Amino acid sequence: xxxxxxxxxxxxxxxxxxxxxxxxxxxxxxxxxxxxxxxxxxxxxxxxxxxxxxxxxxxxxxxxxxxxxxxxxxxxxxxxxxxxx
Numbered sequence: 001x002x003x004x005x006x007x008x009x010x011x012x013x014x015x016x017x018x019x020x021x022x023x024x025x026x027x028x029x030x031x032x033x034x035x036x037x038x039x040x041x042x043x044x045x046x047x048x049x050x051x052x053x054x055x056x057x058x059x060x061x062x063x064x065x066x067x068x069x070x071x072x073x074x075x076x077x078x079x080x081x082x083x084x085x
Contacts, residue, residue: 032058
C-alpha cells in the first residue's frame with residue numbers, strides 16, 4: 001500500500017500524465033490509440049450515471065487488467081497434488 005501511494009503521488013506530479021479511475025478501456029490498437037469510458041462521480045463520490053468518452057493517443061500504455069487464475073482442464077486435473085499454473 002505504501003509503494004502504491006508513493007507511485008500514485010509521483011505520477012500525479014507529472015504534467016503529461018493523467019490517472020483515470022472508474023474507467024474502462026473499450027478499444028485499443030497497435031498505434032497507441034485508446035478509447036476510454038470514464039464514469040463520472042457525483043459530489044458524494046457515487047456514480048451519477050454519467051460517462052465521458054475519451055479518445056487518447058498514448059505514448060506509453062500500462063495494461064493492468066487484473067486476472068483470475070483459471071485451471072487448465074484436462075483429465076484428472078483435480079487429482080491431489082495437481083496445482084494451478
